[in-house]
Amino acid sequence: MLKNSFIALLVLAFGVLLFHGVVKLYKVPEKLNRTAEFYNSNEASQIGAANVVTAVVVTYRGLYTLGEVTVLFLAASVIGFFLKRKKKTAPVDAKPAGSELMTTASKVLVPGSIILGVYVFVNGHLTPGGGFQGGAIIGTAILLLALANPTYSISKKVFHWIESISGFVFVAIGLAGLLLAGGFLDTRFLPNGEMLSLFSAGAIPLIYSMIGLKVGSEISGIILELNDTQPNQD
Amino acid sequence: MEFDFKHLGFTLLGLLIVLNWGLLMSALMQKIGARVARRIGIRLYQPWIDLIKNYAIRSQISHGIMFYLGPVFRFSGGVGIFLFMPLIVGSVMWSNYSFQGDLVLIMYFQFFGMLGMALGAGESGHPNSAIGISRGLAQFTAIEAPLTLAIISLAIQYNTLSIVDIVEAQQGGIQNWSAWTNPFATIAGMLAALGSMGHSPFNLVKAPNEIPIGPPTEYHGTFLGVLRTNAAILHVMEAALFMNLFFGGANNWFEFILKTFLIYFWSVFVGVVFPRFRIEQSVAWFFKIPLIAGVVAIILFM
């Protein structure tokens, strides 16, 4: 207990420091700083995406996104690999079939969810949302499927293919930007198009689609792997 | 200095005198010891007879080359000290070969004989020889401690390491002797002299019945004769060293004989009075009063 109270004290001290050193110093800005100002003012003309955040995430600071994708890819690789390897050693027991109710409900919900996900990432440059959000929704759909019907088997190979190809295309688009336009991940090698239309903002929809596919397939892969390796819960 | 036959002749004559005086002196000392014990004691010419007898022993054995050379080393050591020691003050002829080296030479040449003897006795393979030598060396190192201090003190006092100069500085009356002018060095030196003469209480080295005669257990006949010849010379020369250092040297042979006798007598006198020390006692003893006297002697002249 002494140890725990010491830790509590430490955490409290950290909190106090955080408050004094960080929060108290923070003042609500009156106006946008120069970076934000630049983005907000020039985005429409330069990139042409309705969602400025998307423009920032995909184009201006596309490297972040690439990093995120890489992180996910790494996590998925590691997880997929490990769970697979374990399976080799310990065969998993047969799983119970899902209940009727669940199976039926999932049949209704899953396609809708997937479509929603696709919608979200395809419209990432227009509305709140984007590749990650869309991917996450797709992942949720797969999770639902797996939960509702444990015996339902989905070929993970498909996800691997989608994941690999979409990732590669993303990188390729980035390099295309480097070669064809101003720099790496410059989306402007495709025409900006008309603001607020689906095919606008250069390559952003393309990239976001790839990201959506990739994230979706990665999350799905992770879920499926985890699902496959869960021992029988009886 | 050029080689000179006359000088060599004088030196050899001196050697003869010293040898005979040494033999006589040892007889005298034994006589005195006998008289103290109310005996008549040996005849005064006994050392000469013993010497002749030893040289006349017919058979001899040897334990090896070093055994053979040991006495030669020892004898060379004794004769060497004679050679490098001035005998009579102011006399070139009687100063032997002391022009070749100073006090340091004599100090270190003593070891020549000791070392040779130690090696010769060592090769005899006799355990008692080794024990005797180890005791002898141990005691000798202890003796050197106060002696060194005394000599350094004298060297500071007279600003020289040359024995000839030290002796000459003491001329002109008894009041100029180091014994008066530097009493503490004299105390240290004379106490050290007790040890180097090898009489009781510092004669464990040759403890006759514990380790029969110690180092020379195996020596006999001619070897023993050589050793005894050397002993006679060495005793006189040790006394002469102390005489030169502390007691004004000798202006003539009579003074030489008298002074060496008295100095040697000092150790015999102490010897008949005191019992024998064990080796650690004797080593420790030299690090007490003699050493302190030596230190005081240096401090006084620093």
Next chain:
Amino acid sequence: MLLSIENIALASGILLILIGLLGALTNKNIIRMIVAFSIFDTGVNILIVTFGYMPGRTAPIIDGAKVTAQNIAQVAIDPVPQALVLTAIVIGFGVTALMLVFALKMHEKRKSLDINDYTDLKW
């Protein structure tokens, strides 16, 4: 205005951070620690978002009506914190997933989720 939306958000952010930290430091169960880390992450993310909030402004999305390409600099908030938070969330997701795998693998070998059982490497 103590109970303004940004103050509430700030307070809850810090609170979540502290709860997360305390949980991660005191819970012995590895899964609970991972959960606590998620809470901690969430707190930090809330903090970031809150910092990016400007009272009275809206999201930087041009909808052609309220927010247009011309007035967006005046009515919309800073898009960068949004982007940063988005990145942070996704990375947090990856890290959490990896932690869970570690937990799984650790449990697999020793059948224990107590962090105190994994002190073989020390000193």
Next chain:
Amino acid sequence: MSDEKNKFENPDYAKRTVIGPDGKSFVVDPMQDYFLDARPKVYEPVSIPVVEKFLNWARSESLWVLGFGTGCGSIEIPPLMTPRFDAFRFGVQSRATPRQSNVFIISGYLSIKTLKRVVRSYEQMQNPKYVLALGSCTINGGMYFDSYNTINRLDHYIPVDVYVAGCMPRPEALLAGFNKLKSLIREGKAENGNKYVKDFDWYKANQKKIIKDWNMPDYNW
């Protein structure tokens, strides 16, 4: 060597196989390797009579006695050095080592065990060397004539120069013995060291007859 002899042999003197530092093994025979087993030699006097006479005089006046009390008579020797008798006057001194001694005093009865030591010590003395036998026991065994453990006649084993009869002889008699020895030396008749060598085989046979555990070389150098 016969088996009977082996029984008494000192195991330390048996042949043994040792391994050298280089790993090779070889045989060490202590009797061969550690002891000189040459026969003793006769040492002739100096051929010039005057010189020999002078040297004999010196030898007679410098008698160094081996301080080795072999029998009960050794109790008579220490008084020699006291003020009352003061043998130093006559050039007699005692030495602790046979190498340096000329005179060996056999002080009375001699047990077989001691005989072996006496022989060894005698042989280790250097030529010329003299033996002074003290008391009846050395002549005919004395009161121990029938003892299983003592010898009867010393001169069967080592040559004797002077007998001092009596049981025990007093120190005066001992002094008289010294005087006798001196005159013998001066006359050049005390050549028993050489006699021992000349009759070496006879002496050795006598010694070996009585000393059963003979575990030393024939001559102790």
Next chain:
Amino acid sequence: MVSPYFLLGIGLGLAFLLGLLGQKARKSSSILILVALFSFVGISFSWLWQFLQENASVTQFFSAGFKPPFSIALQVGLHEAVLTSMINVMGLFSFVSLWRNMKDGNEKLGPILLILFMGLNMLVLTRDIFNVFVFLEITAIALGGLILFDEKKHARSAGFKYLIASALISTIYLLGAVLIYFSNGSLYLDDVMALNNMSPMAIVAVFLLILSLVLELKPFPANGWALDVYQGANPAIGAIVSAAIGSTMLFLLYKLMGMAAFMQEFLIAVGLISFIASNLLALVQKNANRLLGYSSIGQIGLIISIIGLKDILGDQFLFVAFMILITHFLAKAGLFWLSAMLKSDELKAWSVFRKKSVLLVLFGIFIFALIGFPPFPSFYGKWTLIINLAETHNYYLIAAILIGSFLEAIYLFRWLGYAIKVDFTEYDEVKINWEKLIPVLTFGALLLASGLYMAHLMPGIEDITLWPLLFILAIYLLDFLPAYIKNTISIAALAYFSFIILPPYYEKDLLRFIFLGIFAIGGILTLIAGYAYKGKRRGFYPVALLMYAGLIVLIQAETTLSFFFGWEIMTAGSYFLIIRGKRSMEHGLSYMLFSIGGAYAILAGLGLTFAQTHNIDILSLASVTVHAKLIFLLLAVGFLTKTAALGLHIWLPGAHAEAESDVSPMVSAILLKAGVFGLFILMIAMGKNPEVASIAYILGWVGALTALVGNLAAAFQEDAKRLLAYSSIAQLGYILFALAMMSHLGWMTAMVYSLNHFMYKAILFLTIGAVVLRVGTHSMYKMGGLIQRMPLAFIAVLVGIIALSGVPPLSGFAGKWFFYNAVLEKGWYFQGAIVFFSGIVAFLYLFKLIYSVFLGQLKDNLRQVKDISIWFAIPIYVLILGIMFFSAKPEWVLQPLSDMLTQWYPNTSLSFDGLYINSNFGYWSGTGVMITIMIMFIVLLLWLWILSRKVVKVKQFNIVYSAEAPQRPETTHVSYNIFAGYYKALGWIVAPKISELWNKISDFVVSVAHFGRMIYTGNGQTYLVHILAFIVVTFLWFLN
């Protein structure tokens, strides 16, 4: 210039694409990754080429075609090019070293590794603060994945601890990055750096950023997780963590420090604390990988503090940092890779490398490089660092750095000692696969090459000093040849080299001529003895020549740097020579530790000197004005460790005694003179300074007491070589005393002693060594009577001991005579008396030596030993001739010596008059005494010969033995503890109080280390607490 985005494209594109290939095309995917890593190396090398050869300017590459801060910039400059080259090379070889791990379904390892290294590249290149966070996380996750791939026992828990720690740390970074943005609206590093006055928030932000980077670099004590990773993970991954990630993080820290000048002190403190603490805690470590971890943390700590010292170091900063970083990078990676070859984690398991000498050599190279021995880069780094710190008067930092380095040396050398000496039979044999060997070999070669290149670049090091090193490398490559061929080559080389460089010194500088002569002639003579050894004698010649090369460099040195260079080379060579002995592991270690301690003292002293004189000329010591006492003391202590003065002597007896027979004379007769030479140089330069007189006075006392204790201790030894070793201590005590007198006569004494000691100690050690080779024991009481079997050896020892004891007529007396005169002239009577007394004590051990070995009773098993080998006899008798010459005609040697010394002490009472040498106090004619004694000796010998009749030669048991006969030679040879009575009287003087003191000190240090490392409980949560506490404490510190 190639755009760095291609790195990103290649790395990620390939990694994503490989998912398509799947498991079946495992081999081709591995090859593809290899190609990718090759292309990384190619790209970074092309940058490097452009910067080094074409003077390209720093270029920034922007993403998305916008300028920062609106986009992300990657900067390629020289620094980045160097770092990425290092990282990519590391990546390539890491992949190679993990080649075999890629099998067994671990095909995902490749892409993860690829991404990891791509991430590291990006971390180096990026100028966007938030981007750093992203790639930090990528590295963390990739590393976590790599750790999980490993099947090692505790890899998982270690990985988990790593993950939670890095999660906490990176969140702190995230907070900092975001706050930076809010404080100034830019995430572009250059923008932040350009800010003139930061807002408080920016300061907090920067603080958080730097703090988290420091935490990533594992500062003490918030580093338990890192240690567990090092221990738990596959060593190949440890290599990545330590070398690649460590270097990246350091560069990142350096990069971000551009905006945080206010945190420099913090970095210095944290870095040095980590450096010292982790090296201290490593002392009690037994696990090899964890030890490497501690060492890594220590080294990284040192570099952190160097980054903090940026302003202080000024121009030299980059040089210092890079030298130490590159050494750490190459050596640590190499060590981890070596560790990867072993199955066992134990330190002692490294002894299996003895079977593969290449690996052992590499191990040695890495260790020596880490400690900072020449010719490795860290040597120059540390040198420059210390020099510059001294120049800016940061003395405490010097002390801290040297203490830390010393602690590091302790465990590293102990480890090396294990590898060289410990019995390896119980450990599995090491199986070398090409993919494990290639990286280690490459890095070892790179280390050597970089060192030699640096030496070539460095001002103050003459190129000629490098030739011997290259030659040594060559002879190492010839190690498969039989010993006699290598011996001939070595002798020829040494002879040729000394033929070239020795003669000019006769005119130029007699002092150097003499010492060089001792080293060269002594070297040749002792090498001749090497012919006595059969077989290949692997490893002997390179190290022996290394020592001689060091000695020669030492003499040739015109600058303090090359002096120190030679000193360290010589130390290294002699360490290997010493450790070759059978039981010499601990002695070798203590030798090394004292040497290193001494070397650091020298380094500090030279640094202080440079601070005043701004001149690395070795004569600049003379112009020291401030701190003269301290400098003198430091340098003197440094040299005294080599001459084994009292208090610093405890290494010597064991080291010299347990060394091989022909090594003992090398290290005793020759090597010790290096310390003497150093003292000469020191006193020549600084002796005139009135301030040092008091220290010289103390040195005089130290010398006197050393002589006393050394000689007394020698008298009580039973081991012949140990006896000689103590004798050496005492002799060096005389020399120290004589030198400290700082007078003409005193230095004459020292010179005479140096020459004499060289000759007679070489004779004695060679002879005794040869005897030991024959009889197979050091214990004197097990010998005896060998004069019968080894007359040659006996004569040699006889001459040797007569010369050593100073008995006329041999040359030793010259030393004694000068001594008396010098002491009287100087007035150091009491010290002098002690020295004289100890000179007399020398008789005890000399007698014991010659008696116990050659006289007395010959033992059974030695009855058939042969005389010493002819190859030993040749050098011995050459030296005897030398002694005889010196004894017969001392004035021929002494007069030039005296003339030489008058250049420093013109007022001398010494005069040469034909055969006579006169001083104020006395006179002496060496030749006359020699003739007199010879004639006398011959006459007396004739006298004895005439009088003695036919002498019968008897055998060893024909002795008077109380009427009995001896039974065994063993019971008859009185030798053991022969001076028992003396010991009772004076033994208290030599009671091992000094060893006890050192033992107590080391026990204390070890117990501190043992206690200190208890903070690493192994509990991941505790580690988190440490991190949090670290954050809170530093936060509080900065709030003040």
